[in-house]
Amino acid sequence: MQANVKWVDGDTFVGLSHSGHNVVFDTGSDSAAPSPMEMVLMSAGCCSSVDVVSILQKSKQNFSNLEVKLSAERAETTPRVFTKINLHFVVTGKDVSEKHLSRAISLSAEKYCSVALMLDKTVDITHSYEIVEE
Template sequence: MQANVKWVDGDTFIGRSESGHNIVFDAGSNSAAPSPMEMVLMSAGCCSSVDVVSILKKSKQDFDNVEVKLTSERAQTAPRVFTKMNLHFVVTGRNVSQKHLARAVQLSAEKYCSVALMLDKTVEITHSHEVIESEVK
């Protein structure tokens, strides 16, 4: 895998992936785009969400929405690395099994999510989850 990051102006950069996708980063205070650390946090959430959705589908759970709410703590001094991260999954659906959701989150955390597994070497990562019953269709 390869990528390129090019400085645009001020604290704004554009990353281009090998697959040809562009993403804007902002490392400063004008907040034109997510910071690199925000992107790392969201990448962990996305990577794990892909796993959870796939596993829930395979277990034939009837869900409408999967959202992961990410919280983190960072070191107070440079380098301001992540020290803690929590991925809280909220799944909305009909009769979604807490057991199946817990297993999906566990499998992602322990086996499948390469981003979180890489970060887990230096960051205390925790996971939590909840099911919200949706209206009957």
């Protein structure tokens, strides 16, 4: 896998992925786009969500929405790495099995989500969930 990041102006950069997609980053206080650390956090949420959706679909769970709310803590000093991340899954559906959801999250955390598994080497990652009945 390869990628390219190019400085645009000020604190703004554009990344070009191997698959040809552009992503804007902003490292300053203007917040014209997500920061690199915000992108890492969102990437962990997306990666894990892909797994959970796939596993819930395979287990024939009747859900219409999945959202993961991410919260993170960072070190106080440089480098301001993540020290803690929580992924809180909110699944909306009809008779969604808590057992299936818990299993899907565990499989993602322990086996499938490459982003979270990479971060887990140095970050305390926790998971929580709730089911909203339709």
